Amino acid sequence: MFLVFSLLGGVVLLFIIAPLAAMFLQVSPGVFAETAADKEVRGSIMLTLWTSMAATAVFAIAAVPLAYLLARAQFPLKRFVNGTIDLPIVIPHSAAGIALLGVFSRDTIAGKAFGALGIEFVGGYAGIMAAMAFVSLPFLINASRDGFAAVPQRYENVARNLGASPIRTFFTISVPLASRSIVSGLVLMFARGMSEFGAVIIIAYHPMITPVLIFERFGAFGLKYARPVSVVFISVCLVFFIVLRSISGEKRKFFQ
Amino acid sequence: MFLVFSLLGGVVLLFIIAPLAAMFLQVSPGVFAETAADKEVRGSIMLTLWTSMAATAVFAIAAVPLAYLLARAQFPLKRFVNGTIDLPIVIPHSAAGIALLGVFSRDTIAGKAFGALGIEFVGGYAGIMAAMAFVSLPFLINASRDGFAAVPQRYENVARNLGASPIRTFFTISVPLASRSIVSGLVLMFARGMSEFGAVIIIAYHPMITPVLIFERFGAFGLKYARPVSVVFISVCLVFFIVLRSISGEKRKFFQ
C-alpha cells in the first residue's frame, strides 16, 4: 500500500515541482543577474515586499485580538463571523478587486474621506495594501485563532486565579503560548499578500507590484521576457519565506 | 479588554464585509437578473464550476493518499515535501501561470505528449484545470493531512492488531474518521480553484472562466460592467460553498 501511495504522492509532487524547476532551468545565470539588476524589476520587488509587510503589520494589531475572541469568547453570530473571515478565500480575486474599488474609488464616501487625509487608494500604495490585506487576512486570523485555541484554557484560568487581569493574562500567557501560530500566521499573510495579483491589478495597476509586472511583460513581450522576472521574484519570495519560517520554527512547541 | 478587542475585531470584519456589501447594494435586482441571463456570463460560470470540480476530483485520487503518508509515515526529506506542498501558496499567481505555461505549452515535451492524446493545455480546459489545481492543491493536502493526523493512531493499531490489512485499515478506519477534514479540504480546493485568476489568465485567456471575464469587462467597459458579473459569480460561489460546508458539517466530529 505504501508503494502505491508513494507513487500517487510522487505524481502530485512532480506536478508542483516540475513547472517551477523547468522555469528555473530555462533562465540562465546571466539573464538572472541581468533581470535582478533591472531597475524596474528591483523597484517592483521592493514595493511588493514593503507593501505586503506593512499591510500585515497594520492589520495584525486588530486581527490578533479578533482571533483571540474567536478562540475564547462565546457570542451570538460567532458562526457568521467565522464564515465571514473565510470569505476572502472563496471570493475570486478579480471580484475582490472590483468590490474594493467600489468602496475606495475617488468618488465614494470612504475614498473621499481617506483622500482628504492624503491617502489615495486607486493607483496608490494604500490601494495595494488594502487589496493584499483583503485576500490574506484569513491566513493570519485562522492561524492565530487555532494557536489560541490550542493553548489549554487552564493556563489562563490559573493566571486569572492568581490575580492577573485579563489583559495581563492575554499578553503574558495567551500570546507567548500561541506565539508560534501567530508568527506562522504573520508569515503566511505576508507571503500571501506578496503573491496577490488579481485584486491588486484592478485597484492599482500602477505603481506596479511584481505580479502585475510579470503579467505586463508577458502581455507585452511574451513568455520569454516574463520568465526571468518570475524566477527572480520567486527566489526572493522563497528566501524570505524560508528565513521567516526557520526563525519562527526555532521557538519551541509547547503543545501539539 | 473584551470591549477593546471587540472594537478592533469589528474594524477587521467591516473591512471584509463593507466592500462586498456595497458591491451587492450597487447592483439592482434588475441588472442582477439581466446579468444572470447573459449567455456569456452563464457559460463562463458553468465552465468555472466544472473545471474546478474536475480538477479537485482528479487530483484528490493522488492527493489524499499523499496526505495520509505525510500524516503517518516517516521518511527522509519529509520536511522538504511538506515545504513543497506549501509552495503554490507562496508563489505569485501570475508567476505560477508562467511556470505552468513553460511546461505545458505546445512546444515542450509534456505539451507535445499530451497534445498527441488530444489534450490541449494552452487555451484549453486542461490548462485551466492545471492552473486551478496548482494553486489549490495545498488546501486539500493540508486539510487531509491534519485530518489524518488528528485520528488517534491507536484506532489504526487496533484494526491492524485485529488482522486488518493496511489498505483495509485505511479505507475502514482512517478515511472515515478523517472524512470531515477531507471533505472540508475538497470544498476548500474547489472554492480556491474557482477563485483563481492570475495563473489561469496566463495559461488560458480563452475559454474564459468568470474571474477572467470580470477582468476583461473591467478593462473593456469599466467598473460598472464588471460589478454585476462579480456579484452574480460571488453569489454562485457562496451558495456552493455554504451548501457544501453544511453537508460536510453534518457529519459528527469524533475528535477535537
Added chain:
Amino acid sequence: MTPPDSGEIFVDGIRHESNAAKGPQISIVYQDQALFPHMTVWQNIEYGLHGRVKAKPERSARVRALARELQIEQLLGRKPGTLSGGESQRVALARALAVRPKILMLDEPLSSLDIRARAGIRSILRELNRSGITMIHVTHDYEEAISLASRIAVMERGTIVQSGNPREIFMCPKSEFVARFTGIKNFYEGSLVRTKHGAATTGTFLTGPLTMSVAVDARPGNGFIAIRSEDVTLSLAKPESSARNIFEGTIVDIIPTGNGVEIAIDTGIDIVARVTGQSCSEMNLECGKKVWVQFKATAARFIPAASPP
C-alpha cells in the same frame, strides 16, 4: 473558567470575587499542575505576586522562602517541561501559596504522581494543613481522603450524599455508593424487625432470603446492614459457636488482595469474607466448595435509611 450558573462563595463571611485580585483568595492547584511552560519555575512562583507585591526584593524573598519550604530551591531556574511529576506539584503548590490564599483548593493533586512522589506531596499537604491553611481536597481515592481530611463530603452524581468526619463516613455509610467507596464489601438493603429475648434486645434484619441477627437499639424500619469482610469467618463444618449468624453457602469467587484473600460465598446473597492466604490454602478453599459463614450480631452494623423508600 466555566462561569457558575448561580451561587456565591463566602470566605470568613466575605464574598469571594471572581476576580481573584480582590477579596479573599482561593488558590487552585490542578491535577496536571498547569505550570506555565514558557516560564521558569521562579517566574511561575512569582507570577501571582506582580500587582500584589510592588517591591521586587520582597517578591524575591517570598519566592525564595517558599522554594526553601517546599525544597525546590535547586529547580528555580528550570523550565516546567524538565521537572518530574512530584517536582511539578511542589512548584504548583508554591505558586498557589505565594499569593497567601485563605483557601487552597486541590483538584486530585496526587493522582498524576507516582507512588514515591505521592508520599512526599502528601506529607507536605499535611504540614500545610497543620500550619493553619484551609484546604479543599477533591479526590476519588478513599485512602487519600481519610489520610488527609478532617471532614469528608462524598459526592455522587454531582450531589453531596454524605458528609462528616472520616470516622463517621467509615462507620455509618448512608448508601451503598458510600459503603463501596469506603471499601465495605458486604452492604445489604432490607428491613429491621425488633425482637425481645429476655433482657437483651436484638434486631432481626431481613434481606433477600436471609434473616440476620443484629445487635442494635435502633427503631425498626428499612435500612442497610454493613459487615466488614474481616468480621466474617469461614468453616468447613457447621460451627458450634456463639455467633448468631451462621449460613451455609457455595464459594463463587476467590480474590487475592494485599492483605489476605477475599472469598465470595453465595448464601442466597453474596457475602464476602476476608481470610489469610494461609487459611485459604489450609482449608483448600476453591470455587464451588460448600462452606459455612458466620459473623457476630455485633459485627453487623445497622444503618437506618434516611427516608422511607
Added chain:
Amino acid sequence: MTPPDSGEIFVDGIRHESNAAKGPQISIVYQDQALFPHMTVWQNIEYGLHGRVKAKPERSARVRALARELQIEQLLGRKPGTLSGGESQRVALARALAVRPKILMLDEPLSSLDIRARAGIRSILRELNRSGITMIHVTHDYEEAISLASRIAVMERGTIVQSGNPREIFMCPKSEFVARFTGIKNFYEGSLVRTKHGAATTGTFLTGPLTMSVAVDARPGNGFIAIRSEDVTLSLAKPESSARNIFEGTIVDIIPTGNGVEIAIDTGIDIVARVTGQSCSEMNLECGKKVWVQFKATAARFIPAASPP
C-alpha cells in the same frame, strides 16, 4: 504501532508476526478501549472477523455469542460514544476475543473505570483466565496485579527487576522499589552479621545507626530488611518483652489509612507502625511524642542483595 528496535515474540513456539492475520494472535485491549467511534458495537466486535470468517451467518453467531457472554447484547446497535466506561471495556474485550487470540494483552484495563465497573470487569477477566486464555496484564496497581495474576513481573525504568508468583513478590521484594510497590513501609538497606547464641543462630543487621536482630539462616552479607508495619508495636514505656528489637524514637508523622493509623517514628531511621485508631487515641499519640517501638526478630525478613553493591 512503534516498530520494535529488536526482538521477536514466540507464542507456543511459533513466531508471532507483526501482521496479526498470520500466526498466533495476540489481541490488545487498551486502557481507553479505543473502540472505533464511527461503528456500532456490533460492527466493532465483528471488525476482526472479516477475512478470518468468510460466512456471514457464522460471523453473526460469534458476535452474538460473545455479546451474551459479556452481557452486552442490548448494546449491539449503539455507537461507542454513548456507552459508559464499563460497557466500553466489555465491548473492547468482546472485540479482542472475537478473533480467538492465544494471548490477551491488557493495558491498564481497569484504570479508566469507576469502582463499580472495575469489579465487573475484574470478575470477567478472572473468568476468562479460568477458561484458559493467557493474559498479560499491564498495571501499576499492586492490588489489581495480585488479585488477577498467577505470575507478576515488576518493571522499573523499562527493565524487569523481579518476577515470580504474587506470594514471592510480596514476601521477598528484591529492591526498595518492589517493596514500596507491595506496600511494605519499612525497608532498609544494610548488612547482615552472623552471631551465635548457644544453640540458636541469629543474625545481626546493621542499618544506619541501628542494630537489629534478625532470625535468619542466610549467609552474612549485604541485603535488605523488610518489616511489615502491622508487625511493629508501640508502647509508651520501655516494654518488658521477648521482642529482640526495641528502640526509642519520636513520632514524626501520623497517617490515618483505611485500616488503622500509620505512625512514623524517628529512631535514627524512620520506622512505620500500624496501630488501630482506638489505640492511637487511647495512647494519645501525637507528633513529637516519645515512644518505644518493638518488633520480633522473626518479623524482620532479611532479603540478600542480588550482587555485591
